[in-house]
Amino acid sequence: RAITSLEIGMQAPERSAISDTGKGGRILLVDDRQSSYERLATILAAEHTIDVEPNPTEALFHAAEGNYDLLIVSLDLNNFDGLRLCSQARSLERTRHVPILAIADPENATRLLRGLEIGVNDYLLRPIDKIELLARARTQIRRRRYTDHLRDNVQNSIEMAITDALTGLHNRRYMESHLATLAEQAATRGKPLALMILDIDYFKSINDNYGHDAGDDVLREFAVRVRKSIRGIDLACRYGGEEFVIVMPETDLHVAGMVAERLRRSIAGEPFAIHKGTKRIEVTISIGLTTLEQKGEAVGDVLKRADTALYRAKHDGRNRVVS
Ligand code: GH3
Ligand code: MG
Ligand code: MG
């Protein structure tokens, strides 16, 4: 049998998203009329996993915790406005993307219009037809899975675009696009900003003596140690082959000097494992350190000053911090 180009061209996830039946979803049904929810739950249980919650406040909590593919909300709750629940679900980060299928009595139909405005995805009027309920539920679940899949893809491409693949640190492009913003924030808030360039000493000879893979191991382990010695708000990036930049908001020269010195010692003090842990080699780094000097200073000038300091650290014998 000939394989069609369509089959070859499509990636597995795309194919499954398109052929997804919309069955096997997790549904939360919010309805407080027993005769109603018992019937709806029985119908839906043929194709999905279904939880019923009569209390709308509890429902919101479950919806945020439960990882549902679909919320079905009755707008005819006894003591609560179902629309309010819908708008709350739309405003919560955890439930924002979960589709909502509203159910209403025909005399409440006008309120459905408001529901659609606040983000209800579809609705059904009572009395509810079994086939139609199943079809609408499947459509929403299929859509939910597909947009989740797209969102994951977008998220992945963004992450790949700003991350260095070898070390998992930010890449140079990201740092450069972010540094100007950080410098601006520092200037307007009257806070200091420190920046250091780190360069592994005689890295070429690590490659030459132990192989390129050993060099890669050192770079990866180096990134791990960098991450351990900085704060969440600091920005660490791989600037070039064996050169790294760390930007430290709200940090003056004195404190940044201590961080740099601690980092230098954490590298020099603990040999790096290479060749799958069978060998350990000593590694040192040189660091050029500086701070943003005046409001509106070009970030290129800050980088240049750090680079000059790095050059002096190399020239003065390596394995040291110069500011
Ligand atoms: P110095 O102390 O003056 O910094 O000497 P150095 O040998 O570290 O500096 P040099 O700039 O001469 O060499 C850097 C080397 O880093 C050259 C390049 O082949 C190597 N390199 C760049 N990127 C990678 C990488 O991703 N993996 C490995 N294994 N090596 C890399
Ligand atoms: Mg060099
Ligand atoms: Mg080097």
Ligand code: MG
């Ligand atoms: Mg270098």
